[in-house]
Amino acid sequence: MTFSPQSRVWIYQSNRQFTEKETQEIQQKLDAFTAQWTAHGHQLKAKAEIRYGFFIVLIVDQESASTTGCSIDSSVRILKEIENKYGVDLFDRFNMAYKLGEQVYVNTKEDFETLVSIKKIGPQTIVFNNLVQSLAELEEKWEVPLENSWHKSIFAEQLSA
Numbered sequence: 321m322t323f324s325p326q327s328r329v330w331i332y333q334s335n336r337q338f339t340e341k342e343t344q345e346i347q348q349k350l351d352a353f354t355a356q357w358t359a360h361g362h363q364l365k366a367k368a369e370i371r372y373g374f375f376i377v378l379i380v381d382q383e384s385a386s387t388t389g390c391s392i393d394s395s396v397r398i399l400k401e402i403e404n405k406y407g408v409d410l411f412d413r414f415n416m417a418y419k420l421g422e423q424v425y426v427n428t429k430e431d432f433e434t435l436v437s438i439k440k441i442g443p444q445t446i447v448f449n450n451l452v453q454s455l456a457e458l459e460e461k462w463e464v465p466l467e468n469s470w471h472k473s474i475f476a477e478q479l480s481a
Contacts, residue, residue, distance in 0.1 A: 321367060325456035327381040332399055332410040333417055333450055335426055337373040342406055346370060353398045354378075359391035372424040374417060375448070376402070376410065379455055416471070419446040419463070436466075436478040443467035443479060 338346060350368035357364045362385035369377045378395055380387055399410050409415070416432035418425055418441060427435065435441040445466045452458050466472055472479065 321365065323365070323367070323379055323381045323455055324383055325454065325459075326383075327379050327455040328387060329452060329455055329458050330378045330395070331448075331450040331452065331458075331462070332376040332378075333415060333426065333448070334374050334376070335409040335412060335415050337424075337426075338370065338406070338408070343370050343373060346376070346402055346406070349398070349402065350376065350378075353395070357391060357394065359385050359388040364391065374424055374426055375450075377458065379458075413450075417448040417450070418466075419448075424448075433475060433478055436475045437481065441466065443472075447471050 347368070347370055350370075354364075354366040354368050357366050357380075364387065365381040365384045367379050369379070371377055376399065402408070403410050414429040415426050416429055418427075418432070420440075432441065443466055446463050447466045447469050449462055449464055449469050451470065452462050466475070466479070
């Protein structure tokens with residue numbers, strides 16, 4: 321399936337990395353969900369991906385049918401089921417994800433702030449902007465240096481110290 325660059329995107333970040341077995345099980349669950357995901361009886365052109373073992377990315381091409389409150393609620397329900405089954409938190413927006421080399425890490429805001437303060441994380445560290453809303457933004461603005469992200473304003477004091 322090909323998706324428009326304007327396709328709507330939602331990113332849910334886990335507080336811990338999924339195991340390989342969990343990734344396979346969760347992907348199967350997400351594939352079954354997106355295959356039957358509808359909005360007001362119209363099939364949504366949708367897919368789900370697990371990236372880096374931490375991120376669940378839902379993509380909906382709204383050119384054929386747009387999401388509705390009810391269809392979004394159904395996606396949240398499936399994510400809550402995943403949370404409960406696997407003992408993860410997918411909705412804590414205060415967890416910060418970043419890359420050191422090719423390895424992805426997720427820390428609490430406080431731990432992330434400490435890492436910035438002690439210079440383990442700097443302006444060039446890649447962070448994940450889970451606020452992106454389109455497929456084009458996902459491809460261009462999801463993984464960005466800290467100095468080019470919204471994170472910079474929150475941790476400006478630690479970065480300049």
